[in-house]
Amino acid sequence: MIQAILVFNNHGKPRLVRFYQHFPEEIQQQIVRETFHLVLKRDDNICNFLEGGSLIGGSDYKLIYRHYATLYFVFCVDSSESELGILDLIQVFVETLDKCFENVCELDLIFHMDKVHYILQEVVMGGMVLETNMNEIVAQIEAQNRLEKSEVRQVL
């Protein structure tokens, strides 16, 4: 199961945080900070897995992460997930963001936070992988966009 999905930039500013297990707010922030410090000190071309931090379950959990330009995407998972599978899932998520935002960058995550959440919801639900087929995910998001547009038109 995926326990948490954290996206933060090279300075540790959170850009997307999603917990699938309840933690109090202050612990959530501590987890983000701890995770940031864990991945920050790692070189770019070493392995993408590391043992979990102390706050989120200790050694039963792994952090699986990828670093893209200014952003770190970190998935915290338990032993029931395949490490390489999750690594690919991060890639699917990022490629989907890229398709939906046409060349995604950090600012998209800030200004379209709701959209980013909706895209993530199509990929992961309640800590489990929902859909891995990128075309299917993009089709769902496009359907949502059409609904939104039609509603805006109604208002106007």
Next chain:
Amino acid sequence: MLAGSRPGVGKAATSRRLAPLCSPSPGKSKEAEIKRINKELANIRSKFKGDKALDGYSKKKYVCKLLFIFLLGHDIDFGHMEAVNLLSSNRYTEKQIGYLFISVLVNSNSELIRLINNAIKNDLASRNPTFMGLALHCIANVGSREMAEAFAGEVPKILVAGDTMDSVKQSAALCLLRLYRTSPDLVPMGDWTSRVVHLLNDQHLGVVTAATSLITTLAQKNPEEFKTSVSLAVSRLSRIVTSASTDLQDYTYYFVPAPWLSVKLLRLLQCYPPPEDPAVRGRLTECLETILNKAQEPPKSKKVQHSNAKNAVLFEAISLIIHHDSEPNLLVRACNQLGQFLQHRETNLRYLALESMCTLASSEFSHEAVKTHIDTVINALKTERDVSVRQRAVDLLYAMCDRSNAQQIVAEMLSYLETADYSIREEIVLKVAILAEKYAVDYAWYVDTILNLIRIAGDYVSEEVWYRVIQIVINRDDVQGYAAKTVFEALQAPACHENLVKVGGYILGEFGNLIAGDPRSSPLVQFNLLHSKFHLCSVPTRALLLSTYIKFVNLFPEVKPTIQDVLRGDSQLRNADVELQQRAVEYLRLSTVASTDILATVLEEMPPFPERESSILAKLKKKKGPSTVTDLEDTKRERSVDVNGGPEPAPASASAAVGPSPAVPACCDGLGNNLLLFCSLMFVCKNNGVLFENQLLQIGLKSEFRQNLGRMFIFYGNKTSTQFLNFTPTPVPRCGLDSLTRTHLNLQTKPVDPTVDGGAQVQQVVNIECVSDFTEAPVLNIQFRYGGTFQNVSVQLPITLNKFFQPTEMSSQDFFQRWKQLSNPQQEVQNIFKAKHPMDTEITKAKIIGFGSALLEEVDPNPANFVGAGIIHTKTSQTGCLLRLEPNLQAQMYRLTLRTSKETVSQRLCELLSQQF
């Protein structure tokens, strides 16, 4: 994509909604940010509270802002109600943001849950797939118990209904999975279960993926119910594996057909043993072979995504092969494949290969094959740049270690330790210590290894490690001389670690005499060497050294004046530390007043320690969780070395040491025998009842004894609603200090099921044989995982000598005749004690009968007295016992007299029975 860091300012112009909150440049001060956020929060609050009703768009906008502020780490204490209102909007976008806010911000015990549930109920009933999807997402993301109560009946129906759309089915499967995780008791099994299994045949691969996740979790708890999923999963897997890369269209990821689904299916199969049906089994073997074959084919793409996806499936297939552990051919192929990965240029693959090989090492079929990679693994330890990978290499070396390569592996780990990362040093120290002990053929090597450990990484050598080396040296006389010589030499170093001083002090205090013949290590030289370290050490070490000195007084009378001078010095006798001062005063006094004989008795060599599981292993388990060290644990058990001791011993104080128990001087701090907290007195006179109870666990007993045999039924009740994992109760006889070789009690039992469900009870039967009379009751050690934590309970099992009593009736004349025959002073033990309970004749009679002896009426001339007779049966002997209890009502005292033909039996029975009145 995010590949290049390009300024994205152009985009900001198009969407200004959150602009006032965002500071893309990190240079801005924290205070400024907080100020700005507080201002914005106040603004939103006033908008929500204001008279003017907000339109849907504004509500959406402000809720979105609140989410962003929350993301930045600020508490949001309002807006929940507004979000709940959005749920009942007819507009999709408003509903959507409402649900998002709820699933990010509402915790499971919010009082709003009822309102939220209401909105969800409406959306589930709406038959609008988009709304249903939103509602299911919300349930899955919050996953509270209230939600489970409300929807656990409804969601399965949606899942298996014929007209449900694929995307809703997918969501319903994962939603149900989440509810099952949080509240398994609320999800009713029923006819939907068989229909869920058939989702494995669904056309839509997304539905199959979600269903596989659900079935895997359900099957872990209810394997029987989902057994049919095995053949369906195998045929599905087979179709995927043999398909051409274009067959599955969108579910083909970088030329790999449906990698996630394959992984999930392989996981599901790991819930079950190898399929029994030969056809299914053959098909599965074929699949696994195909996956292994594909790994050897040239890659279809140079992209890392291609190799990741392919290898994700491969690693999962290898896990399944290891799990089945039944096809030697596949196991060896798996091992070879992992061997290739060990040298792969991708760090991720090297990491995973080391990890998988660790589990492979414990299989008997592949252990030897794993061992052939030892050089590669050692090389990884030396050259990997990544600490995660090095850590895995250490784990693998530990797992592949056996008698044939122990010396090499220990040497490599020791040399790695000199440069190892601080974060993993302690663990390596523990592992080296365990391997050195486990595979020591020659104990000189063991002593050298541990001393090296202390030299290289003294700070990381925990107490358990140096306690253990002392235990071993004390228990093996063949290594004592060598140990004394080696520590003496090690102490010559100008700067040595305090742990070395402790070990050195202890060992020289016990065995310094073995090297005293050599003038280079004469008593005075030994003393001066230790004393040269004294002032640099901490208080506990100095306390230990003082004990060493008093032991020297006994071992070497010639240094007595020197030591007395030291003890007499102001820095000892007037030391500010009470412990040190007390030791100095008492030891000085002891050395002056006691005769040589008394000194020799008080300061006698330490008796051997009872064999038990290495405390180091227990420590490693605590550090790593039980799963990582199970293989070692099993081997331990095979060698029938006792399992873990009880609670950590409390340090003995000096006064206790020179007090009534003279053979154990103070320097045994922390090394001594553990006393258990639970001395179950109440079971001496009865056989059934509750032995132990805490918040998690209840232990009940039922036992029966005949002659020298007995059988005990132990019932373990899980009082919680959570499973206990790795539940291992182990009854262990405890030998007295007198012998390591003789066993007094034989206990035989089978391991119980390692999983104890919440509220469930499991039973364990222990067969008992009493070989000879004994004093120490056996101990029941229970280890298990509850929630995330490792629990350890030790209780004394109420198996006492009197359980092997057989009552004997005899006449008054016979009784007194035998009584007189047993008049030797060693045969009689008497105890006069105060009554702890009301002195009631009937209760006393019942206790004597419960104790096991016959109660002889009209034997004693004084009718107020009680007399009893019986025979203690052991395998090696039978001991006749006579007892007499004389109450004195006025003084509220008893006099108890035991006469048996064996001193130890009289002694023990008297102790046991005295405690009962």
